[in-house]
Amino acid sequence: MLAWLEPWVVGGGLIDTIIVITLLEVAALLAYHHQTKRGLAPRDYLLNVASGMCLMLALRCSMLGNSWYLIAALLTGAGAAHTADIAWRLKQRTQNR
Numbered sequence: 812m813l814a815w816l817e818p819w820v821v822g823g824g825l826i827d828t829i830i831v832i833t834l835l836e837v838a839a840l841l842a843y844h845h846q847t848k849r850g851l852a853p854r855d856y857l858l859n860v861a862s863g864m865c866l867m868l869a870l871r872c873s874m875l876g877n878s879w880y881l882i883a884a885l886l887t888g889a890g891a892a893h894t895a896d897i898a899w900r901l902k903q904r905t906q907n908r
Contacts, residue, residue, distance in 0.1 A: 826871045833864065858896035865889035 819825055837860055844850045869885035872878075 821874065823871050823875050826867055826874065830864065830867050830871075833860065833867070854899070858892050858899065862889045862892035862896060865892060 837857075840851055840856070841853060844852060865885045865888040869882050869889065872882050872885065
């Protein structure tokens with residue numbers, strides 16, 4: 812009954828769909844903020860999105876059998892973006908006290 816689902820998941824279709832939805836979400840947030848000057852400022856979420864995107868791309872590469880060094884580079888990028896996001900948030904917190 813769900814035989815169609817396995818090739819979609821294993822072949823990377825599911826992660827591709829999630830990546831596209833994420834990019835559309837970011838585009839909508841950016842457009843809304845640009846037009847209204849309201850909503851989330853890009854600096855509040857772009858590092859987090861970059862980290863998540865690197866993780867999703869690393870998963871996709873792993874599922875599709877890409878080279879280990881590409882996967883390692885993407886995981887390193889995710890860690891760097893995450894670290895930068897945490898550092899920025901801590902800096903913001905200490906400035907607001």
